[in-house]
Amino acid sequence: MKYNIMIGIAFLVCLFIFLPTVHADDGKMYQVDAETIELMDAPSKEATILGELKQDYKVTIFEESNGWGKTFYNGEQAWVALYQLSAADNLETEPENEQTDTEEQHMETAAATETNIASAKSADNGELYRVQAPAVNVRQAPDKNAAVVTQMLHGEKITIFEESYGWGKTYYQNEEVWIALYLLDKEEENESAGNGEVSEEMKTTDSPETEEEINKEAPEDSTEQKDDETENEDTEPQADEQEVQAEQNSENPFAGRYFVIDPGHGGKDPGAIGSEVYEKTLALSTAKKLSEQLRQLGASVTFTREDDTYLSLEERTNISNTTNPDAFISLHYNSSEDQAAHGVETFYKNESESRELAQSIQTSLMNHVDLHDRGAKQAGFQVLQENHQTAVLIELGFISNADEQQVIQTDDYQQNATNGIVAGLDAYFN
Structure with a gap:
């Protein structure tokens, strides 16, 4: 037993x-x-x-x-x-x-x-994009330090099946790979690339005819005409080309620039709570106005959140650190136990580029909105201190101030504030 x-x-x-x-x-x-x-x-x-x-x-x-x-x-x-x-x-x-x-x-x-x-967005059937940069690395993971699997060239098409924090997932030789979305343009016609692999190169080649063959087929008197045209081209001022380039730059001052916009709070975290509105709602509304204007001026933009979603501070900085933007811009509205507190202020981490950007934005904001200037200040906010990129956090007015709340929740104020931020970015980068 x-x-x-x-x-x-x-x-x-x-x-x-x-x-x-x-x-x-x-x-x-x-x-x-x-x-x-x-x-x-x-x-x-x-x-x-x-x-x-x-x-x-x-x-x-x-x-x-x-x-x-x-x-x-x-x-x-x-x-x-x-x-x-x-x-x-x-x-x-x-x-x-x-x-x-x-x-x-x-x-x-x-x-x-x-x-x-938590912030991944699935695209079940895939969405078609085209490479807008001269060359783009395709990586093993959504991280700028991940191993490079292959490279795509300007004009090539790629199908993206999932988007996460500024990265797009596709497949190459039946392996999952990732590519930075800000280097792509979405195709108007959402076609599918079939098997989801990176598409074949789509190069535009010159005519197969050689210059010698063209000359043989040309009439005998074309040589004289060609000489005249060449002479005219040589005497044509190069200023025209420079003028066109200057005009294009003025229309798209942020061409080639990439920004991460961070609407503060979200989801279960409402931020400051006013009598009529949450901070998370105002921050997202302003962020969308800012994104629209920057994109119209040639920039590429990634949101940390595009809806009422909760993200940790670590997740927000991770988006910036893995996508390498020209600047990270966190948008907030302020609150204080002192209900008389009012005004706009811009914070930066203890780093010269961020300080200069914050000062440029704060100065420009004061030229566009009629609120008290609280200045540009250094602060230890996590989204700034743990951010490897140039980063600022903007407080666009006090929800806790009853009079100021009435102003900052209007479309006019948010549009003027957006204009100020864009002008400050333009002054810093251009």
Whole structure:
């Protein structure tokens, strides 16, 4: 009897040791059932929270242990409670050659597909883009430091199936790859590229006829005519070309420039709360006006959020740090316990380029809006201090001031403020 009991105990111990941990070497796709779930840095509800996933988002689980599933978030190991997930059996499986052999490779693949998943926008059928830069690197992951897989040239077309923080996902030789969206232009006709691979080069070539062949076919008197034309071309002033170029520059002063616009707060974080409006609403409204104007002047723009979505401060700076903009512009409206506090101020991190940009924007804002000038100031806000790019944070007036709130929530004020910011950017960059 005692022998049987010992065998039973030994069996239970083995069951406890070996059964709780299940390795999913190739990963298994799950879907979030709860409204939101938390990503932890260890398989424990007391662990540190790394981020959160919202209902219906997809997540790949690479290992299961005691009711927790391991995935990767922002390139780091993360754990989620499995009871809040359901197996997504009907999802398409990844191509066989996307499966990796080591956990390190799993991390790279997961980071490419799962990073910043809270703001990812799916394009089920893909959207067609065209390369606008002379040459663009296609990378393994949505990170400017990721390995370059191939390169695309100006004019080539590419189908984007998912967008995340300024990066677009496509496929090259059946492998998932990423490309910076600000270097692309969306095609008017949303055609599909078929298999989703990077398209073949679309080069415009010169006529196959050589200059010698053209000369042979030309009439005998064409030589004299050609000499006359050449003489006229030589005497034509180059000023015309310079004038055209100057006109184009004046119409598109931000051509080639790329900005990340960060509407403060969002989702469960309303920011400052006034009697009639939330800060998150005003910030997004102003951000859209700013984006529209910058794009009309030739710039490329990425939002940290385009709707009422919550993003952590880390996620906001990550967008900037991985897409390498000319400037990061965070838009806010202020609040204070002192209800008499009023005015506009622009903050910068302790770095000369950001300071000069903040001063340029603050000066220009004061020429466009009729509010108190609180100046340009250095501050330790996380979206500034952890930002590797030139970055400013603009407070465009006080919601907590009843009189000022009435002004700042109008379209006229927000448009004037936008004009001021754009003029400040123009003065700094041009």
